[in-house]
Amino acid sequence: MASERKATADPARSLAILWRTREPTSRSAGPGLSVDRIVRAAIDIADTEGLDALTMRRVGEALGVGTMSVYTYVPGKAELVAVMIDTAYGEMPRPAAEGDWRARLERVARDNLALYQRHPWMLRAETTRPVLGPHLIAKYDRELGTVADIGLADVEMDAVLTLVLGHVKSSARAASEVVDLERETGLTDGQWWQSHAPWLETFLTAGAYPTASRVGTAAGQQHGAAYGPEYAFEFGLQRVLDGISVVVAERATAG
Amino acid sequence: MASERKATADPARSLAILWRTREPTSRSAGPGLSVDRIVRAAIDIADTEGLDALTMRRVGEALGVGTMSVYTYVPGKAELVAVMIDTAYGEMPRPAAEGDWRARLERVARDNLALYQRHPWMLRAETTRPVLGPHLIAKYDRELGTVADIGLADVEMDAVLTLVLGHVKSSARAASEVVDLERETGLTDGQWWQSHAPWLETFLTAGAYPTASRVGTAAGQQHGAAYGPEYAFEFGLQRVLDGISVVVAERATAG
DNA sequence: GGCGGCCGACGTACGGCGTACGTCGGCGTT
DNA sequence: AACGCCGACGTACGCCGTACGTCGGCCGCC
Numbered sequence: 001m002a003s004e005r006k007a008t009a010d011p012a013r014s015l016a017i018l019w020r021t022r023e024p025t026s027r028s029a030g031p032g033l034s035v036d037r038i039v040r041a042a043i044d045i046a047d048t049e050g051l052d053a054l055t056m057r058r059v060g061e062a063l064g065v066g067t068m069s070v071y072t073y074v075p076g077k078a079e080l081v082a083v084m085i086d087t088a089y090g091e092m093p094r095p096a097a098e099g100d101w102r103a104r105l106e107r108v109a110r111d112n113l114a115l116y117q118r119h120p121w122m123l124r125a126e127t128t129r130p131v132l133g134p135h136l137i138a139k140y141d142r143e144l145g146t147v148a149d150i151g152l153a154d155v156e157m158d159a160v161l162t163l164v165l166g167h168v169k170s171s172a173r174a175a176s177e178v179v180d181l182e183r184e185t186g187l188t189d190g191q192w193w194q195s196h197a198p199w200l201e202t203f204l205t206a207g208a209y210p211t212a213s214r215v216g217t218a219a220g221q222q223h224g225a226a227y228g229p230e231y232a233f234e235f236g237l238q239r240v241l242d243g244i245s246v247v248v249a250e251r252a253t254a255g
Numbered sequence: 256m257a258s259e260r261k262a263t264a265d266p267a268r269s270l271a272i273l274w275r276t277r278e279p280t281s282r283s284a285g286p287g288l289s290v291d292r293i294v295r296a297a298i299d300i301a302d303t304e305g306l307d308a309l310t311m312r313r314v315g316e317a318l319g320v321g322t323m324s325v326y327t328y329v330p331g332k333a334e335l336v337a338v339m340i341d342t343a344y345g346e347m348p349r350p351a352a353e354g355d356w357r358a359r360l361e362r363v364a365r366d367n368l369a370l371y372q373r374h375p376w377m378l379r380a381e382t383t384r385p386v387l388g389p390h391l392i393a394k395y396d397r398e399l400g401t402v403a404d405i406g407l408a409d410v411e412m413d414a415v416l417t418l419v420l421g422h423v424k425s426s427a428r429a430a431s432e433v434v435d436l437e438r439e440t441g442l443t444d445g446q447w448w449q450s451h452a453p454w455l456e457t458f459l460t461a462g463a464y465p466t467a468s469r470v471g472t473a474a475g476q477q478h479g480a481a482y483g484p485e486y487a488f489e490f491g492l493q494r495v496l497d498g499i500s501v502v503v504a505e506r507a508t509a510g
Numbered sequence: 511g512g513c514g515g516c517c518g519a520c521g522t523a524c525g526g527c528g529t530a531c532g533t534c535g536g537c538g539t540t
Numbered sequence: 541a542a543c544g545c546c547g548a549c550g551t552a553c554g555c556c557g558t559a560c561g562t563c564g565g566c567c568g569c570c
Contacts (some may be wrong), residue, residue, distance in 0.1 A: 015451070019458045033547080056528065066549045068529080073547095077528065132455060141467035148466055154473035155486065162429075163422070163491040170421030196270070196387060203274045203389070211403055212396035218409035231410065236418040243498030288518080311557065321520045323558080328518095332557065 014079050018086055018133040033065060035073045039083050043119070046084065050180060051121040054081075081125050086133025088119050094142060101248070102241055104146035105160075109168050109237055116172035120180070123173045151251035160244055167236050175229035193220055269334050273341055273388040288320060290328045294338050298374070301339065305435060306376040309336075336380050341388025343374050349397060356503070357496055359401035360415075364423050364492055371427035375435065378428045406506035415499055422491050430484035448475055 017035055041062045046054045056077055060067040074080045092115055097104055116123055130136060140161075147157050182188055187195070222228035272290055296317045301309045311332060315322040329335045347370055352359055371378055385391060395416075402412050437443055442450070477483035 015454045015458065055526085057526085068531095068550075069548045071529070072549095132451060134458070137459075137464055137467055140471065141464040144466045144470055154470045155477060156490070158470050158474035159487050159490040160494075162425075162487050163494055166425030166491070167418070167421060170417075170425060174417075199270045200387060203270065204392075209392055209396040211399045212392055215399055215409045215413050216395065219413035222410060232414050232417050235411065235414040236421070239415075239418055239498030239502065240495060241498070242501040243494030243496070246497040246501075247494065310555090312555095323521075323560095324519045326558070327520095 013075055014082065015132070017074065017079060018083055018131060033063065033069060033073060035083065037063060038070055038073055038080065039087050042080055043084050043087065046121040046125075047119060050183075051124050054121070056080075082131040083133070085122060085125060086131055086135045088115065088122060089133070089139050090135035091115075091118075092135075092139060097146060101147055101150045102245065105164060105241065105244070106237065108143050108146055108161075109164050112165060112168045113172055113233065116169065116176070120172075120176040123169065123176055126169075150248050152248070156247070163244075164237075164240060167240050168233070171229060171233035171236060174232065178229060268330055269337065270387070272329065272334060273338055273386060288318065288324060288328060290338065292318060293325055293328055293335065294342050297335055298339050298342065301376040301380075302374060305438075306379050309376070311335075337386040338388070340377060340380060341386055341390045343370065343377060344388070344394050345390035346370075346373075347390075347394060352400060356402055356405045357500065360419060360496065360499070361492065363398050363401055363416075364419050367420060367423045368427055368488065371424065371431070375427075375431040378424065378431055381424075405503050407503070411502070418499075419492075419495060422495050423488070426484060426488035426491065429487065433484060 020035065038059060042054060042059050045058055045062060056070055057067045059080075060070050063070075070080075074083070092111055095107055095111070099107075143161055143165075144157055147160050152160065178189055181192075185192065219228060222231055275290065293314060297309060297314050300313055300317060311325055312322045314335075315325050318325075325335075329338070347366055350362055350366070354362075398416055398420075399412055402415050407415065433444055436447075440447065474483060477486055
């Protein structure tokens with residue numbers, strides 16, 4: 001009756017891998033496989049060839065090892081990706097907190113954007129319950145620290161961070177899609193627009209959507225200049241920070 | 256040499272399907288397949304069983320038709336999803352513009368949130384260049400209209416919309432993931448936390464991340480109450496609108 | 511009324527994916 | 541020197557998207 005789906009294996013196993021609770025296999029000086037080597041190879045593939053190219057077979061191949069050998073160290077692909085994500089978080093800079101909260105939060109946003117630019121696959125892979133690896137927790141703690149002493153309630157601090165990181169992710173995703181669609185189709189954004197435009201005009205009754213046409217063209221030109229996503233990020237970030245400062249000011253005068 | 260990847264078929268075909276440039280097949284009173292029937296069936300599957308369950312075989316099955324018959328009307332799965340998306344946009348309400356810009360923009364946000372709640376698969380499917388279907392363009396025009404006369408430049412209008420819709424999407428995604436992870440794993444968010452917590456405590460040195468623990472617990476309790484995502488949406492939306500009103504005010508005084 | 515051709519529905523088949531499972535060989539231990 | 545364990549592996553299964561060739565019935569024409 002109870003449809004008892006397969007949870008992503010038991011938590012214990014996944015967490016143990018994330019936190020590297022495992023003595024280094026002193027046995028066998030052969031291929032010397034390990035979780036770390038596997039994760040490094042996998043990140044390398046995902047970085048350079050995209051998430052779709054990340055295959056268990058491909059990982060084994062990259063390590064000069066049979067496909068199934070990978071499964072000796074990692075329960076499955078989902079768990080591998082989870083460790084990849086946490087590992088990527090581990091590479092992030094740990095800047096000294098300087099400046100006011102706004103400067104610090106802006107720094108957080110830019111660091112996260114840089115992370116996504118370095119590892120675009122994270123934008124597609126993060127879709128699941130957070131993995132609670134050591135580096136994610138450290139990151140969360142560090143980033144919370146930037147808004148810890150400005151008079152917000154705990155849930156508000158979390159919400160502020162969620163808002164900022166959400167904006168970063170949205171912007172990064174938009175930027176990333178432009179890039180890898182160019183790679184996939186071989187067309188730049190401008191070329192794509194030009195090839196679709198005549199057809200669109202065929203369907204669109206002349207002057208049907210004046211606002212959309214005008215603004216779309218304006219925004220489209222920016223995209224063509226590969227500048228659109230960056231602008232959207234900067235504009236949105238300042239709006240978000242402005243919005244946050246309104247609450248902060250409220251709390252300051254009310255407290 | 257030129258790596259000429261397969262673009263998603265030629266634009267003409269895809270756009271023709273999106274805009275339904277096709278006489279209704281008067282031929283054959285048989286199964287009476289059509290793009291619309293296929294799209295409706297596909298949306299139905301994705302709504303009720305999730306995007307992973309959306310298979311070409313499954314679509315054919317639902318229509319009492321061979322798998323490959325679907326390909327007579329739709330070039331491939333990617334195009335099918337594109338039409339599904341545009342169709343979903345077509346169902347959105349077209350509210351009369353009332354209230355000030357803030358009220359109108361808030362309305363836009365809530366309508367989009369409702370759309371994502373009705374069709375959670377859109378959150379995972381929209382990842383590609385926009386499909387430029389008729390309903391998307393109409394929606395874009397309509398939503399631009401809500402911020403058309405408040406003194407913003409064209410690119411700013413687009414950026415404002417992008418910001419708001421990005422926030423909606425982030426929030427919707429978070430909420431959706433909670434829901435379908437419960438479905439997949441059979442565990443509520445609270446149960447999941449409880450099963451992981453003991454292990455986490457094992458790894459975490461006591462008191463290592465005080466801020467993260469405290470805030471995480473506070474935010475986690477909200478999640479457990481299935482209220483967290485809604486709170487994050489509301490909080491973030493007001494912040495975003497506050498931030499936008501700052502620019503609007505600037506433009507008003509400067510102009 | 512007969513017929514030719516077209517076109518929509520279809521079955522088969524291929525390559526690729528994640529991964530369950532049984533095996534085997536070399537190493538550390540006794 | 542013999543043993544037993546465990547890490548690496550090969551094979552195989554059930555999915556997926558979809559290319560391609562075929563076949564039968566309906567429409568339009570003579």
